[in-house]
Amino acid sequence: MITADFSNKVVFITGAASGIGAAQAKQFLIANAFVFTFDIQPLDHLDLPTEFSERIASFTGDIKNKAHIQAAIDHCHQTFGTIDILLNTAGILDDYLALAETDEVLWERVLNTNLKGMFLVTKLLLAELLGNKGAVINMASIAGLVAGGGGIAYTTSKHAIIGFTKQLALDYAEQGLHVNALAPGAINTPMNQADFAGDGAMAKWVASETPVKRWATPSEVAQATLFLASDESRYMQGIVLPIDGGWLLK
Numbered sequence: 001m002i003t004a005d006f007s008n009k010v011v012f013i014t015g016a017a018s019g020i021g022a023a024q025a026k027q028f029l030i031a032n033a034f035v036f037t038f039d040i041q042p043l044d045h046l047d048l049p050t051e052f053s054e055r056i057a058s059f060t061g062d063i064k065n066k067a068h069i070q071a072a073i074d075h076c077h078q079t080f081g082t083i084d085i086l087l088n089t090a091g092i093l094d095d096y097l098a099l100a101e102t103d104e105v106l107w108e109r110v111l112n113t114n115l116k117g118m119f120l121v122t123k124l125l126l127a128e129l130l131g132n133k134g135a136v137i138n139m140a141s142i143a144g145l146v147a148g149g150g151g152i153a154y155t156t157s158k159h160a161i162i163g164f165t166k167q168l169a170l171d172y173a174e175q176g177l178h179v180n181a182l183a184p185g186a187i188n189t190p191m192n193q194a195d196f197a198g199d200g201a202m203a204k205w206v207a208s209e210t211p212v213k214r215w216a217t218p219s220e221v222a223q224a225t226l227f228l229a230s231d232e233s234r235y236m237q238g239i240v241l242p243i244d245g246g247w248l249l250k
Contacts, residue, residue, distance in 0.1 A: 004230040006033035010080045011229075012073070014063055014121060015090030017041035019189030020139065023218035024087055024225050029055055031226060036076040036083075038069070038121075039090065063090045063117030066124075073124060085229050086125055088118040088138045093191055097151035107153045114157035118164065126172075133176030135229045138165045140181040142244050149185075162240050169238030180228045180236055185244030188215040211246030 011028045015021040016037035025035050029052045036057050037043055043058040057079045061068030076083060091114045094106060122136060129136065143149025144158030162181060169179035186192070186206045195202040207214050221243050227233055228241065242248055 004031060004226055004232065006031040006085075006226075006229070008034075009084045010034045010036065010076070010082060011085040011087060012036050012038065012076055012083045012121075012125070013087040013089055014038045014117065015139075016058075016087075017043055019191055020184065020187060020218045020221045021087070021089040023222035024089060025056065027219065027222040027226055028085075028229075033085075034080040036072075036080060038063070038072040063121070064112045066120050069117075069120055069124060082132055083125055083128055083134065084132055085135045086122065086129060086137070087225065087229075088121060088136065090114075090117055091139055091157075091191075092154075094151040094153040095194075097153070099152045102152050110153035111157050111160075114154070115160050115164070118161060122168070130172060130175050130177055133178070135178040136168065136180075137225055137228050138179075138181040140165065140183045140240055142183050142185045142242060142247055144181075144183055145240065145242070145248060165240065166238045173237045178229075178234055179238060180233070181240045182221060182224060182228070183240050183242045183244065184216065184221050185242065185247045186210055186215045187218060187221060187243075189218055209247070209250075210244070211249060214245065216243060216245060 006028055011033045013021050013025055016025045017039035025037055028035050034055045038059050038061060040062050042060050059072035059075050061072055092110060094110045118138060138161050140161045141149055141158040143155045144162040147155055149155060165179060165181040195206060224241060224243055
């Protein structure tokens with residue numbers, strides 16, 4: 001387990017009501033950080049020990065809505081102060097649809113949620129993060145490195161997130177901004193529960209195609225997040241860290 005101490009650090013997490021984002025919130029709380037979460041779902045069902053209650057706050061809003069994002073940032077400032085670490089985790093899938101089955105509504109919803117939302121949050125926080133030499137960790141995917149991890153909209157959005165990460169790091173590394181991305185593979189989260197439906201044939205196939213022969217847990221991604229957000233990884237800039245059980249080895 002990563003033992004980095006994030007005492008007095010404020011972490012702003014998008015998409016934290018479930019899955020990877022929820023696991024990230026828990027791990028940063030364990031590491032003594034103050035955690036602020038932003039999600040379209042309320043945080044009510046996030047099961048946390050009572051001792052964390054004074055170090056976590058939330059705002060319910062739409063990542064596609066700039067006014068909602070600004071309101072969340074303002075609430076975070078009022079509650080905890082300056083933001084040190086931004087985790088751009090919010091994202092949605094597209095049901096693995098090819099171009100012929102992807103209409104304009106789905107395309108815009110996926111790109112606006114996964115990519116435009118990341119752009120808006122990061123831009124609104126850029127001056128603040130530059131001022132305190134903060135960290136940004138973007139949620140990419142193995143679908144940002146190869147095809148097949150999603151449909152045309154999802155795969156496009158995740159490839160774009162990798163480009164966004166690399167250019168952001170190149171532009172601002174000299175000013176002390178610490179920017180990297182995670183590229184998860186098969187992670188057992190609520191977003192992927194369709195793969196487990198029925199007899200779980202799809203989930204079993206994915207596990208069989210993964211060299212380690214299993215799905216990962218959200219906490220495994222959260223542990224990698226702690227490392228990328230820590231001072232120990234400061235020399236890593238613009239990297240895309242796969243957490244894929246060896247999927248990309250094939």
